[in-house]
Amino acid sequence: MKTTIYDVARKAGVSITTVSRVINHTGRISDKTRQRVMNVMKEMEYTPNVHAAALTGKRTNIIGLVTPDISNPFYGELAKSIEERADELGFQIIICSTDYDPKKETKYFSVLKQKNVDGIIFATGIENHDSMAALEEIINEHIPLAMISQDKPLLPMDIVVMDDVLGGYEAAKHLLSLGHTKIACIVGDGSTTGEKDRIKGFRQAMEEANVPVDESLIIPTRFSLESGKEEAGKLLDRDTPTAIFAFNDVLACAAIQAARIRGMKVPDDLSIIGFDNTILAEMVDPPLTTIAQPIKEMGQRVIELLAEEIEGKRKTKQKIVLSPELVIRHSTSPFKKRIR
Amino acid sequence: MKTTIYDVARKAGVSITTVSRVINHTGRISDKTRQRVMNVMKEMEYTPNVHAAALTGKRTNIIGLVTPDISNPFYGELAKSIEERADELGFQIIICSTDYDPKKETKYFSVLKQKNVDGIIFATGIENHDSMAALEEIINEHIPLAMISQDKPLLPMDIVVMDDVLGGYEAAKHLLSLGHTKIACIVGDGSTTGEKDRIKGFRQAMEEANVPVDESLIIPTRFSLESGKEEAGKLLDRDTPTAIFAFNDVLACAAIQAARIRGMKVPDDLSIIGFDNTILAEMVDPPLTTIAQPIKEMGQRVIELLAEEIEGKRKTKQKIVLSPELVIRHSTSPFKKRIR
DNA sequence: CTGTTAGCGCTTTCAT
DNA sequence: ATGAAAGCGCTAACAG
Numbered sequence: 001m002k003t004t005i006y007d008v009a010r011k012a013g014v015s016i017t018t019v020s021r022v023i024n025h026t027g028r029i030s031d032k033t034r035q036r037v038m039n040v041m042k043e044m045e046y047t048p049n050v051h052a053a054a055l056t057g058k059r060t061n062i063i064g065l066v067t068p069d070i071s072n073p074f075y076g077e078l079a080k081s082i083e084e085r086a087d088e089l090g091f092q093i094i095i096c097s098t099d100y101d102p103k104k105e106t107k108y109f110s111v112l113k114q115k116n117v118d119g120i121i122f123a124t125g126i127e128n129h130d131s132m133a134a135l136e137e138i139i140n141e142h143i144p145l146a147m148i149s150q151d152k153p154l155l156p157m158d159i160v161v162m163d164d165v166l167g168g169y170e171a172a173k174h175l176l177s178l179g180h181t182k183i184a185c186i187v188g189d190g191s192t193t194g195e196k197d198r199i200k201g202f203r204q205a206m207e208e209a210n211v212p213v214d215e216s217l218i219i220p221t222r223f224s225l226e227s228g229k230e231e232a233g234k235l236l237d238r239d240t241p242t243a244i245f246a247f248n249d250v251l252a253c254a255a256i257q258a259a260r261i262r263g264m265k266v267p268d269d270l271s272i273i274g275f276d277n278t279i280l281a282e283m284v285d286p287p288l289t290t291i292a293q294p295i296k297e298m299g300q301r302v303i304e305l306l307a308e309e310i311e312g313k314r315k316t317k318q319k320i321v322l323s324p325e326l327v328i329r330h331s332t333s334p335f336k337k338r339i340r
Numbered sequence: 341m342k343t344t345i346y347d348v349a350r351k352a353g354v355s356i357t358t359v360s361r362v363i364n365h366t367g368r369i370s371d372k373t374r375q376r377v378m379n380v381m382k383e384m385e386y387t388p389n390v391h392a393a394a395l396t397g398k399r400t401n402i403i404g405l406v407t408p409d410i411s412n413p414f415y416g417e418l419a420k421s422i423e424e425r426a427d428e429l430g431f432q433i434i435i436c437s438t439d440y441d442p443k444k445e446t447k448y449f450s451v452l453k454q455k456n457v458d459g460i461i462f463a464t465g466i467e468n469h470d471s472m473a474a475l476e477e478i479i480n481e482h483i484p485l486a487m488i489s490q491d492k493p494l495l496p497m498d499i500v501v502m503d504d505v506l507g508g509y510e511a512a513k514h515l516l517s518l519g520h521t522k523i524a525c526i527v528g529d530g531s532t533t534g535e536k537d538r539i540k541g542f543r544q545a546m547e548e549a550n551v552p553v554d555e556s557l558i559i560p561t562r563f564s565l566e567s568g569k570e571e572a573g574k575l576l577d578r579d580t581p582t583a584i585f586a587f588n589d590v591l592a593c594a595a596i597q598a599a600r601i602r603g604m605k606v607p608d609d610l611s612i613i614g615f616d617n618t619i620l621a622e623m624v625d626p627p628l629t630t631i632a633q634p635i636k637e638m639g640q641r642v643i644e645l646l647a648e649e650i651e652g653k654r655k656t657k658q659k660i661v662l663s664p665e666l667v668i669r670h671s672t673s674p675f676k677k678r679i680r
Numbered sequence: 681c682t683g684t685t686a687g688c689g690c691t692t693t694c695a696t
Numbered sequence: 697a698t699g700a701a702a703g704c705g706c707t708a709a710c711a712g
Contacts, residue, residue: 004689015699020691028697047454051391051400052689055704060391062434062455069420073619076416080409083437087444092434092451094402097423104427114387115402115432225622253623260625279413282565283593283620285600344705355683360707367708368681392705395688684711695700 003044012040023048054116063306064112066096066105067123073278074295075123078148081299082121089307091118102128109134119144119306125192144309148302149293151193158305159319160298164194167291167324168201171245171273174289174326176209179335180243180271184217186232186251198247198275217241221251228254236262236270242335243271249280252288256331267333277327287329294322343384352380363388394456403646404452406436406445407463413618414635415463418488421639422461429647431458442468449474459484459646465532484649488642489633491533498645499659500638504534507631507664508541511585511613514629514666516549519675520583520611524557526572526591538587538615557581561591568594576602576610582675583611589620592628596671607673617667627669634662 005023009016014033021027022037040046054060065082067075083093094117096108105124109131112120120143122135138145139155146158175183185202188195199218206213219235221227228251235241236258246252252274259270266272266286274281277292301320308314345363349356354373361367362377380386394400405422407415423433434457436448445464449471452460460483462475478485479495486498515523525542528535539558546553559575561567568591575581576598586592592614599610606612606626614621617632641660648654 002689006689016690017692017699018697021698024691026691030697033697047450049395049689050455051394052704053691054391055389055395055689055706056691057704058691070410070423071413071417071420071619073411073413073416076413077411079435080411080437083410083435084439087436092436092455094432095419095423095435096427096432097420099424110387111432115390250623253625257625279411280620280623283590284623285593285597285625342705346705356706357683357685357708358681361682364707370681373681389705392688393707395690395705396707397688398707682712684709686707686709688706689704691702691704693700693702696698 002049003046005046005048008037008040008044008046011044012037059118059310060116061091062094062115062117063091063303064094064096064108064115064117064120065123066098066108066112066120068098068100068125070095070097073280074276074293077278077295078123078299081296082303085300085303086307089303091303091307098124100124102131105131106134109138113138113141113143117143118310119146121145121302121306122147123149125150144306146302146306146309148298149194156317158302158309158317160302160305160322161319162293162298162322162324164197164324165201165204167275167293168198168203168245169205170201170324170326171198171275171291172202172205174328174332175243175245175271175273176205176211178243178271178332181209181211181335182214182217182241183211183243183245184219184235184239184241186219186221186228186235186244186246186255188223188247189220195247202245221254223248223251225250225254229258232258233261236264241270243332244273246272246274249274249276249278249284249288249290252290252331253280253284256284256286267331268336271332271335273332281327281329286331289329289332290327292325292327294325298322342389343386345386345388348377348380348384348386351384352377399458399650400456401431402434402455402457403431403643404434404436404448404455404457404460405463406438406448406452406460408438408440408465410435410437413620414616414633417618417635418463418639421636422643425640425643426647429643431643431647438464440464442471445471446474449478453478453481453483457483458650459486461485461642461646462487463489465490484646486642486646486649488638489534496657498642498649498657500642500645500662501659502633502638502662502664504537504664505541505544507615507633508538508543508585509545510541510664510666511538511615511631512542512545514668514672515583515585515611515613516545516551518583518611518672521549521551521675522554522557522581523551523583523585524559524575524579524581526559526561526568526575526584526586526595528563528587528591529560535587542585561594563588563591565590565594569598572598573601576604581610583672584613586612586614589614589616589618589624589628589630592630592671593620593624596624596626607671608676611672611675613672621667621669626671629669629672630667632665632667634665638662 098104232255274288274290281288438444572595614628614630621628
């Protein structure tokens with residue numbers, strides 16, 4: 001049998017109350033007894049039973065992380081930084097991969113509640129109606145919540161996001177500074193706020209530079225490599241942009257492939273800038289100039305925010321907006337008039 | 341206050357025992373009472389308190405997953421498939437990312453033990469002495485264990501691995517069948533069993549084809565993109581292999597880049613085959629011919645194995661060896677005599 | 681088929 | 697400064 005608080009108490013010649021006190025640093029205890037108890041605990045390799053503690057209302061030190069897909073490098077890196085910082089703060093992470101399925105989302109909510117997690121971090125959109133309802137329920141039960149990389153302006157919870165407007169702005173700015181004016185955007189389905197913000201920033205930079213935005217150069221895709229390749233290909237077949245702003249690194253890869261198939265050289269014939277700065281960006285040829293999301297820092301900040309709330313150090317919700325960073329590699333170059 | 345088993349019992353007009361029985365499907369209960377109790381549970385939205393149950397020796401339905409780095413696409417995909425199947429089987433996953441640090445490894449062992457997980461899956465090597473000691477302790481406590489993608493012949497636990505010998509064999513076979521004979525291998529530091537097995541398979545295929553292996557074409561690297569690029573470059577500068585077998589997809593990318601810098605076309609001037617079939621393989625240009633590890637299936641099988649053991653359905657340990665699969669894309673082509 | 685009751689290991693008043 | 701005792705919510709042996 002595992003050694004319990006009773007075993008320790010007996011061996012140390014004190015009551016279990018005293019042992020409990022030294023474990024939790026509560027109440028007053030003479031240094032002498034404390035030392036004795038601590039020694040016995042060490043000696044017996046005593047570790048408190050988490051469940052018994054949880055049963056009396058103590059924390060579980062478990063945090064749920066709800067993400068759409070951990071195999072996606074972006075979420076993988078996010079999960080990693082969250083887990084790392086969580087570990088430092090004494091929390092474990094239960095991962096929940098929803099696979100973009102709202103049903104799994106709501107299911108996980110109840111599982112996590114049942115597991116009595118101390119808090120939950122959402123890295124999914126939660127657009128679905130049922131999910132929203134489940135979410136509100138969680139809010140009502142005052143389970144500490146934090147949202148990452150997704151804004152939910154109307155709900156009271158901690159939030160860490162990146163400034164997508166600025167990201168779009170910087171991408172456009174970079175291309176403009178290289179002399180490009182005929183710039184295409186390869187976007188997704190336009191549904192998320194992140195996407196909308198990026199294009200907003202893009203437009204702003206164009207406007208400031210007095211370059212009109214050609215709406216026919218804004219190309220929607222299904223956010224996948226195949227779809228990106230196809231749409232980028234169609235674009236290049238019918239028009240001649242000198243630069244492309246892809247809304248993530250995968251789409252940028254797609255654009256590179258589409259260009260290469262058509263005998264265009266990147267960046268000589270076509271500059272391409274990506275978004276996210278995942279591992280792909282350095283893997284691809286040419287290495288991608290891209291707008292880096294501060295993934296690592298975002299992960300650290302959410303978990304810190306959440307931990308503060310769990311520990312009751314702060315009762316007001318907080319929103320942290322981090323800045324993107326332009327990472328210049330080799331997929332963009334100054335505009336040169338093309339020789340036909 | 342959350343509704344407890346007592347609330348349900350009272351409302352249903354039975355004892356808590358009866359309620360407990362319908363929850364756990366134990367003992368005999370008349371269909372009538374069962375129905376009544378079930379209805380009340382539904383009505384009150386009752387969910388059992390996991391900690392109270394765990395305190396009496398019931399399972400926690402939590403499984404620990406110890407991996408070196410979830411942000412690595414290979415482990416990310418593995419984690420995903422494990423989580424997915426685990427969810428179906430009713431388990432949650434606590435992730436532990438060791439970052440290849442043996443200290444974190446041993447630390448996680450104790451954390452997981454303390455959290456009373458039902459079982460643990462190791463996706464790390466556990467080469468370190470302290471980790472081994474900790475591992476043996478866990479074995480002694482009879483916590484169900486499973487190892488994935490790593491063999492530990494001397495320890496009694498469930499294992500799921502891929503046949504690396506066969507993988508190396510198939511890679512060589514493919515290249516040989518295309519007419520290549522001057523084949524280079526870009527390997528790592530040669531320390532893991534996986535690597536050794538791959539090269540063993542490679543040699544075997546070469547031998548069967550009566551093609552001598554040129555040892556100077558076996559190039560060690562630090563398994564990183566940079567290192568791979570550098571070493572592959574040196575190789576191409578001093579020699580003229582017609583094909584390269586890279587020991588993972590990252591190294592294959594490195595080889596492609598090194599070749600392109602030197603004006604060589606892949607696959608026309610140089611065929612390259614990778615290993616793993618991570619997302620990189622389809623992202624890169626040209627898409628990579630590679631030896632696919634059945635990541636998804638590996639994940640599913642470990643968790644199934646572990647679940648069986650947790651549920652006590654099987655007491656003998658089991659080892660499952662899965663087969664690799666050649667995925668042909670566009671980075672390899674038949675050998676043509678080079679025109680100088 | 682159903683109920684009574686004794687723990688599981690710990691926290692927390694309330695005494696002393 | 698320390699201890700006795702009452703739960704926390706549930707399971708399971710025992711009794712009917």
